[in-house]
Amino acid sequence: MINAQQLDLTAAALAQVLTFRQPADVVLSAFFRRQRKLGVRDRQEIAETVFATIRHLQKIQKMLPRPHNKPRRAALAALVLGRGLSIHAVKSLCDAEEKQWLVELKEHKSDFAATLATAAELPEWLTDCLQQQGWDENQIIAFGRSVMQAAPLDVRVNTLKGKRDKILAVLQAEGLRAEATPYSPWGIRLYDKPALNRHPLFLDGVLEVQDEGSQLLALLTGVKRGQIAVDFCAGAGGKTLAMGAMMAGCGRLYALDVAEKRLANLKPRMVRAGLTNIHPQRIDNEHDARIARLKGKADCVLVDAPCSGLGTLRRNPDLKYRQSGDNVEALQQQQRSILQAASTLVRSGGRLIYATCSILEAENQQQLNDFLAANTGWHIEPVQTLLKSHALPAMQGDYLQLNTSEHHTDGFFAAVLTRIK
Ligand SMILES: C[S@@+](CC[C@H](N)C(=O)[O-])C[C@H]1O[C@@H](n2cnc3c(N)ncnc32)[C@H](O)[C@@H]1O
Secondary structure (H helix, E strand, C coil): CCCHHHHHHHHHHHHHHCCCCCCHHHHHHHHHHHCCCCCHHHHHHHHHHHHHHHHCHHHHHHHCCCHHHCHHHHHHHHHHHCCCCCHHHHHHHCCHHHHHHHHHHHHCHHHHHHCHHHHHCCCHHHHHHHHHCCCCHHHHHHHHHHCCCCCCEEEEECCCCCCHHHHHHHHHHCCCCEEECCCCCCEEEECCCCCHHHCHHHHCCCEEECCHHHHHHHHHHCCCCCCEEEECCCCCCHHHHHHHHHCCCCCEEEEEECCHHHHHHHHHHHHHHCCCCEEEEECCCCCCHHHHHHCCCEEEEEEECCCCCHHHCCCCCCHHHHCCHHHHHHHHHHHHHHHHHHHCCEEEEEEEEEEECCCCHHHCHHHHHHHHHHCCCEEEECHHHHCCCCCCCCCCCCCEEECHHHHCCCCEEEEEEEECC
16 A cells, blocks of 8 residues: 555656656656665555556546646546545545545546546547547447556567477466467466566576567568568567577578667577577668668568557557657658568568557558558468468458457557569
8 A cells, every 4th residue: 555655756756757748667767766765665656556547547637637737636546546445545645625536536437437538548539540440439448448457478488499388387387377378379478477587587588578469470470490581670679589589590680770779679689599690780761771782682571660559558558648640640651661661672472561569540451551552563461371370369351450458469460461573
């Protein structure tokens, strides 16, 4: 149970977080760096209450229109709405006005359930987008609620270093609540969130943290040993490492990105994973002359495009307040340009995989349709056919579309195209 000092500090952190000028985790890390004396338990209470506030912000905002100006009230509301505390339990932390305000907040329960934005805990710009792409209210509410749950910890077994069944047995024998992921053949789901970065299986490169959905995207590339592959937007290499393992360390895998810092994070991970065939390369942009030598050479190119990230709201609930329709339009232009440039690297008969961690058609199907309208000589490979030998969620259409409410992964989209000339 949170104490008075922790509540005051939560309010101080919320005054910054709720402006949404920066990612919540960045603001919170900087806040904790300034509060050196705080213990682990203090940090946990503050962080949990900050994230509960963001997760329940639609309801809180209904009663408190500018919550960053009244962050103590926002935090108290989060304790009651998000952290399951009764008003009685928090009454020693409140003055009389605050207590009365909490009572009124609770009285609005049925209003909250009757309005789409508060029932789904999604801002109106996003519920509008989802409705425009044909989602009905029940789907939107189911999605919104599914992303209010914290994500479990999914890890991928590096097939160069271990077999999933054996590793799963080791983790279970250590008393961890662990089970095989339902769809990815390499995945293990952990429910207790152990500090994995000190675990010998992590330090030895047997395990990597990776959401099951992200594992499935790598699986979909179908990349094989000895091939030439490109991960065009590799970031810190989540999918690069999985592709490297699929290639059994043979062939060449280029990990490209514009962000030096992210690629730098890939390097120790490659070493841990025992992969020597990955070539990280920073590029200035998608037209960088340094990649011209790969034109028409790659067997497989993955474009895990920069996107709104709206499929990852379980981990980054503040994104729904930091994104907007205008932002999505700017991202669409970037995605179009990257996909176009990356496609030129694919050899005849090779594969191009376009993926995002977004649930918006504007970033997904629409990009694919635009690409196919502007480019001839490409064929869509239905995802169900590609992955028929693997367990895969039932899915309509040719694309992989993962949604937290149905598949318990982050939301992902992926399409596979083959170059036919
Ligand atoms: C969705 S993230 C990739 C995540 C990564 N694939 C993983 O699995 O961890 C998108 C990445 O695209 C990179 N990016 C943005 N613009 C780019 C460009 N023009 N060319 C290549 N990469 C770009 C960003 O720096 C970011 O790392």
